[in-house]
Amino acid sequence: MKQVSGYLPVTLVLGAFLGLSSMSLAADLGGDCCSDLEERVAELEATTARKDNRKVSLTISGYVAQELTWWDDGAESNAYVHGLGPTQATHVKFTGEAQFMPGWKAGYTLRIQNLSDNPFGRNAATGAAINQSSPDFNQGLNVQMSYWYLQSKDLGKVSIGRQADASKSVAMFTDQSGTQIIDNYTFLAGFPQFGIRRNGALVPGFTWGQLAYCYSQNVPLGGDCDGLVMNSVRYDSPVFGGFSVSASWGEDDDWEIAARYAGQWNAFKVQLGAGYSENTDERISGTAVMTSKDSQFFQAGGYVEHQPTGLFVHAAYGREDNNNALLTNGHTAPASHQWYVKSGIRRRWMPLGATIVYGDYVEYDDQLGPTALALGATGSKFSRYGGGIAQEIDAAAMTLYLKYQHYDGDVSGAQALTDLEGLDLVSVGGLINF
Incomplete structure (x- = not known):
């Protein structure tokens, strides 16, 4: 920085x-x-x-992150070089700030991310995406955030512009293990557009993202279902005793509230977060999949680390209620939930920096997307498990890592979606901050 x-x-x-x-x-x-x-x-x-x-200071920060992933879907295997998905992608952030009276300051943030090799994205018109048949998907540079703010030491902060809404990633961001960016309960660092095989053949149009679909955003996000960046007005309170609250309204229409806590309890480092949102914008992602939308999403997460030993646990939970909304394909959007746990140890065993060893598990229940419903699915359980090791290099503000993930899905109500084959992924990557 x-x-x-x-x-x-x-x-x-x-x-x-x-x-x-x-x-x-x-x-x-x-x-x-x-x-x-x-x-x-x-x-x-x-x-x-x-x-x-x-009169205005300027801070430039960000990071570059890339992975090499080997995958095997039971019938085919290959290796791809790619970035991380939106929000977690390589980016540069410009932050300007000036104090104009005691206790008051004004500023702005501009965040530009690189989606030239985005494993999460998909072109709705052409179907282009990173999957078994394509190692590349280029969405170029993207102005993810652009907003200004006024902040009072005693009264809090008001921000206006394109920004993260109040409860965005409030559960996921409690993860303080040093592995939150590279491995979490969303598909931001995964492959939701990969097809699923049955008896060795790909099921037409059926992807892993159809078992981890979020109607709040109309995308196969998995967790953090209403983790939106949009034009909005947001308020963040000052921090009192480690606690803070946030609220936002974004066009057209999404409103959110959230509460956060960070503190030290004796030998334990603790971070907690919870949020609630309501979204009624049918075209929030640019493509309407509902005829009328009323989606609510609740999420909560926490992190506890015993600092003398470095042992830690992180957990997150989310539930989406779509109020039986009718989809454009004639089916009904289901209510769904997901839960996630990550546990491991963070210790400085060498002069380079901390080493993190962890395992994690996430389960997406009944997060059926429009295509899965059209194929006759009435219920589902998609589990993803794995783990990894990450090495921080303090002198270079860098993290190198190796991780493994396995996808496994069970679907009820559709004979054509039984006995699905899993997907294995091994990734090696690096992230360097500036």
């Missing part, structure tokens, strides 16, 4: 002073004084982020 103040002239003056000192020494030694000064000034200019407004 690089922070730039508005005092470029001061920096140049200091650089010139140092250059003049070196020039005197160079003259005594018979060197080229002016060339030395010009090189020093050029070096300072090259390492300074310029901006015209010197």
Whole structure:
């Protein structure tokens, strides 16, 4: 992360002073004084982020994350190089901030993410996606967030623009193990567009995402069903004793509330979060799958770590109620839920940084998508389990990791969807912060 103040002239003056000192020494030694000064000034200019407004500080941050994944669906195997899905993808964030009176500040955030190799996405018109027949899906650069805010130390923060709504990822973000980005209960780092096989053959149009479908967003997200980024107004309270609350309204229409807690209980690090949202926008993802929408989503999560030993557990739960909404294909959207647990140990066994070893399990119950319902499915249980190891490299702000995942699905009500074959995935990847 690089922070730039508005005092470029001061920096140049200091650089010139140092250059003049070196020039005197160079003259005594018979060197080229002016060339030395010009090189020093050029070096300072090259390492300074310029901006015209010197009253607002500018912070540039983000990370780059890529994986190599080997997969085997029982009949075919291959290896793909790809990024992580939306929100978790490689990105750069620009944050500006200025204090305009004691206890008050104003600022803005612009976050641009790279979806040039997005394993989560799918083109609704053409069906293009990363799956067994395609290793690539390019959605290019995306302005994920762009908003401004006013913040009071005593009254809280109000934000307006394209941003994360109040309860977005409130359960998932409680995971403080160091593996939240690379492995969580959503499909953001998974492959929802991979087809499912039965007796060695792909079932036409039937994907793993159809067993982990969220109608709040009309996408196969798995968990964090209403984890929206949209044009909205959001309020965040100050933190009192580790507690804070948030509320937001986004067009057209989604409203959310959330509560968070972070603290230390004796030798235990604790983080908790819960949120509730209601969404009535049929075209929230650009493609309407409901004739009339009234989706509610509740989520809660927590993380506890025993710091002397590094042993930890993270859990999350979500429930979506769609009020028997009628879909455009004539079927009824079901109520569904999911739950997730991750446990392991986080210890610094070597000078490089902490090592995290973990195992996890997630279950998606009755999260049937429109295609699954059209094929006759009346109930489902999709389980995903695995684990991995991650090594943090503090000196490079980097994490290297190896993880394994297995998908397994059971469907009731449709003979054509029985005896489904599983999917195995092994990924090695890296994430470096800046």
